[in-house]
Amino acid sequence: MLLKETIEDMRVLINRELKNTLEDEIGYQEKIVEAISYSLFAGGKRIRPILLLKSCEAFGGSYNRSMPFALAIEMIHTYSLIHDDLPSMDDDDFRRDKPTNHKVFGEAIAILAGDGLLNLAFETMLNHITQNSQCIEEYRRNTRAMNEIARYSGIYGMVGGQVVDLLSNDISMDEDKLLFMYRCKTAALIQASIVAGVILGGGSDEDIEHMRRFGLKLGLAYQIRDDILDKEEDEGMKKVTYLTYNTIDESAEKVENLSDEAIGILKLYKDKDMEFLINLTEILSGRKV
Amino acid sequence: MLLKETIEDMRVLINRELKNTLEDEIGYQEKIVEAISYSLFAGGKRIRPILLLKSCEAFGGSYNRSMPFALAIEMIHTYSLIHDDLPSMDDDDFRRDKPTNHKVFGEAIAILAGDGLLNLAFETMLNHITQNSQCIEEYRRNTRAMNEIARYSGIYGMVGGQVVDLLSNDISMDEDKLLFMYRCKTAALIQASIVAGVILGGGSDEDIEHMRRFGLKLGLAYQIRDDILDKEEDEGMKKVTYLTYNTIDESAEKVENLSDEAIGILKLYKDKDMEFLINLTEILSGRKV
Numbered sequence: 001m002l003l004k005e006t007i008e009d010m011r012v013l014i015n016r017e018l019k020n021t022l023e024d025e026i027g028y029q030e031k032i033v034e035a036i037s038y039s040l041f042a043g044g045k046r047i048r049p050i051l052l053l054k055s056c057e058a059f060g061g062s063y064n065r066s067m068p069f070a071l072a073i074e075m076i077h078t079y080s081l082i083h084d085d086l087p088s089m090d091d092d093d094f095r096r097d098k099p100t101n102h103k104v105f106g107e108a109i110a111i112l113a114g115d116g117l118l119n120l121a122f123e124t125m126l127n128h129i130t131q132n133s134q135c136i137e138e139y140r141r142n143t144r145a146m147n148e149i150a151r152y153s154g155i156y157g158m159v160g161g162q163v164v165d166l167l168s169n170d171i172s173m174d175e176d177k178l179l180f181m182y183r184c185k186t187a188a189l190i191q192a193s194i195v196a197g198v199i200l201g202g203g204s205d206e207d208i209e210h211m212r213r214f215g216l217k218l219g220l221a222y223q224i225r226d227d228i229l230d231k232e233e234d235e236g237m238k239k240v241t242y243l244t245y246n247t248i249d250e251s252a253e254k255v256e257n258l259s260d261e262a263i264g265i266l267k268l269y270k271d272k273d274m275e276f277l278i279n280l281t282e283i284l285s286g287r288k289v
Numbered sequence: 290m291l292l293k294e295t296i297e298d299m300r301v302l303i304n305r306e307l308k309n310t311l312e313d314e315i316g317y318q319e320k321i322v323e324a325i326s327y328s329l330f331a332g333g334k335r336i337r338p339i340l341l342l343k344s345c346e347a348f349g350g351s352y353n354r355s356m357p358f359a360l361a362i363e364m365i366h367t368y369s370l371i372h373d374d375l376p377s378m379d380d381d382d383f384r385r386d387k388p389t390n391h392k393v394f395g396e397a398i399a400i401l402a403g404d405g406l407l408n409l410a411f412e413t414m415l416n417h418i419t420q421n422s423q424c425i426e427e428y429r430r431n432t433r434a435m436n437e438i439a440r441y442s443g444i445y446g447m448v449g450g451q452v453v454d455l456l457s458n459d460i461s462m463d464e465d466k467l468l469f470m471y472r473c474k475t476a477a478l479i480q481a482s483i484v485a486g487v488i489l490g491g492g493s494d495e496d497i498e499h500m501r502r503f504g505l506k507l508g509l510a511y512q513i514r515d516d517i518l519d520k521e522e523d524e525g526m527k528k529v530t531y532l533t534y535n536t537i538d539e540s541a542e543k544v545e546n547l548s549d550e551a552i553g554i555l556k557l558y559k560d561k562d563m564e565f566l567i568n569l570t571e572i573l574s575g576r577k578v
Binding site: 023026027028029031032033036079083086088089106107108109111112114115116118119120122123126127129130133135136139140142143144146147150151153154155156159160161162163164166167177180181184 | 312315316317318320321322325368372375377378395396397398400401403404405407408409411412415416418419422424425428429431432433435436439440442443444445448449450451452453455456466469470473
């Protein structure tokens, strides 16, 4: 109960901070702010920013220090959804029961809203860094965290995963390629959130690599859990997923193993308060509602 | 003659460095690197990176220090062209006599190539910053330069200009709005290049603001000069341009005045070598071939 309240409080906080990043004073291009706001406040669960804030906190950092990065992660996630939904991509008319961005604003504005949001993610981090970095160590952590976020978002991360997904009709999709795609498309931004949080909180290089593995396991557990839920919803779907190569029972076992391993990494930190991250891992892998 | 050789040498250098930013080792998403390379090496004149490198040099900085930012600017420019050409935007089949990105790779990959390039621009700057910043002053300049580039590229700059351009059929386009669009769409990235160069070269706050005005005047001169050239090519075009509100003679005079003012700003720096930038301003405003 306390956990749910904490999550809900964090969502409220993140939503308020997201609103503050959009400037009131805007010229003739105000339509783009409307389109961006539409998708940014369409009911996202804010999982990635919560992971970032809480990873930072676990290693001793404040929300203050990590919030702009958390907002940036959510902006990047939202831009990827807007572009994924486009007619030439997944061609989706609805997301979370609301018409998709291009259905409301047209395709051109939706493309620009995505471009603008990705750009705004970097502006948000950079405004913070240029205004608030006090010492070289702070610059080092801030730019390193931003670099991790950038790398995981681009062609070697999320965008790369989207490319493989898109071409999966043309190229043979074996299990190896599928897991590569999951690492890029789903795990990458989750890893980015966690690793950036650890860096900002002051974790060591060893901590960063430990938590990077935690993020990978959590990301894959989350994605395969999602495959299972999708399968239960829609028996007839054609898309290649983890369940193409594994039974439901095998898939559920895989999710359990991954989340056990993820939690095992967190439990290595006996001197840190990892309770929230452990609970969240259980929720995201469907072991706790 | 010497000027042309310098420009040509810089193009060769920039092209080589751009090639080096694309990693050889890439997984199943290699198609995206192909699509990115196609547009990145489609014969761009590299005006923006040249402006950045030379602005940095004029204020005492080396190419070494500014090259990653110059490459980033060219990546951002290229991504904007890929997205501008899309069917839902300008719907262009050719650019510089070659089929546009979506004509070769399809719309979905073209969207992702643009997304990937914008992201890669930030990765390129951040890889450099995290690896090479030695002192707090270097971090300060590097993040400040990147922040200028980010702001000028986004919804308050280039993307904003594209939105106004796109909606110009819906909204009444008076001369004030047109000039606002020119400032965002064309001048913004030129200003970003110059301002980032000055910051990286170690210019003072006053230098930065002087050169920001230089960039604005150069950018507007360049755009109106382009309008004149387009008009000469295509008498019948419908698009609102500077020539909608001004005669050819008035427009040519405006270009001359803007470039005079731009050069006037450069000539204030009696102790710095501004010859290259003066010459380039004359070329870009059509006063010198």
